[in-house]
Amino acid sequence: SSEVTQDPAVSVALGQTVRITCQGDTLGKYYASWYQQKPGQAPSLVIYGENNRPSGIPDRFTGSSSGNTAFLTITGAQTEDEADYYCHSRDSNGNQVFGGGTKVTVL
Amino acid sequence: QVQLQESGPGLVKPSQTLSLTCAVSGGSISNGHYYWSWIRQRPGKGLEWIGFIFSRGRAYYSSSLKSRVSINLDTSKNHFSLKLTSVTAADTAMYYCAGMGFIPADGTMWFDPWGQGTLVTVSS
Numbered sequence: 001s002s003e004v005t006q007d008p009a010v011s012v013a014l015g016q017t018v019r020i021t022c023q024g025d026t027l028g029k030y031y032a033s034w035y036q037q038k039p040g041q042a043p044s045l046v047i048y049g050e051n052n053r054p055s056g057i058p059d060r061f062t063g064s065s066s067g068n069t070a071f072l073t074i075t076g077a078q079t080e081d082e083a084d085y086y087c088h089s090r091d092s093n094g095n096q097v098f099g100g101g102t103k104v105t106v107l
Numbered sequence: 108q109v110q111l112q113e114s115g116p117g118l119v120k121p122s123q124t125l126s127l128t129c130a131v132s133g134g135s136i137s138n139g140h141y142y143w144s145w146i147r148q149r150p151g152k153g154l155e156w157i158g159f160i161f162s163r164g165r166a167y168y169s170s171s172l173k174s175r176v177s178i179n180l181d182t183s184k185n186h187f188s189l190k191l192t193s194v195t196a197a198d199t200a201m202y203y204c205a206g207m208g209f210i211p212a213d214g215t216m217w218f219d220p221w222g223q224g225t226l227v228t229v230s231s
Contacts, residue, residue: 029214030214030215030216031213031214031215033215033216033217033218035154035218042203042221042222042223042224043154043203043218043221044219044221045217045218045219048208048215048216048217048219049210049213049215049217050215054219086153086154088154088216088217088218090214090216093170094167095156095169095170096144096156096159096169096207096216097156098153098154098155098156099153100153101153101154
């Protein structure tokens with residue numbers, strides 16, 4: 001099996017752009033999905049597939065990928081974007097796997 | 108709009124079986140649109156996939172938990188369930204149910220919707 005790995009934490013100035021990375025062997029074959037989790041809340045989907053946003057997710061959230069790395073970019077970060085972000089994919093055995101999460105702080 | 112709600116005991120004794128149910132509303136559990144999933148999150152930690160079951164009844168489990176896990180559908184009640192046997196303190200976690208959508212053409216998968224979660228503590 002394989003893992004997906006994320007940087008533990010990033011910070012971004014209010015209104016600036018931040019890119020969160022997710023690395024894994026199978027990300028060159030399968031798209032990642034991305035989840036936002038605020039304290040005391042369940043995770044919620046922000047990006048899936050090539051770059052699809054569920055209804056209600058602002059267009060400042062975009063997804064992309066290159067090789068075995070997937071990216072979640074927040075363009076013009078807002079205070080309400082401060083949260084933990086998790087990527088999700090699958091491993092070579094079909095297990096669904098999550099990254100360890102990235103804590104985003106908006107300064 | 109499909110909504111999910113977990114229920115079950117909040118306290119389980121070590122070595123016993125953890126049993127949770129996820130009630131599905133706003134859609135039929137048999138519609139073939141989702142893999143019905145369980146995911147947990149230990150306190151202060153990340154997300155861990157436990158397993159899922161498709162509407163036709165075939166279940167898939169995490170390699171690390173498969174010896175202790177079973178997930179079942181109850182179409183008459185429109186809910187699905189989780190059983191985790193021989194629990195220890197390491198199974199203390201918030202347990203979420205979720206529907207996993209998928210696009211067969213390219214293998215895209217995503218978890219949405221999610222239940223609000225239920226905290227299960229393993230302690231004597």
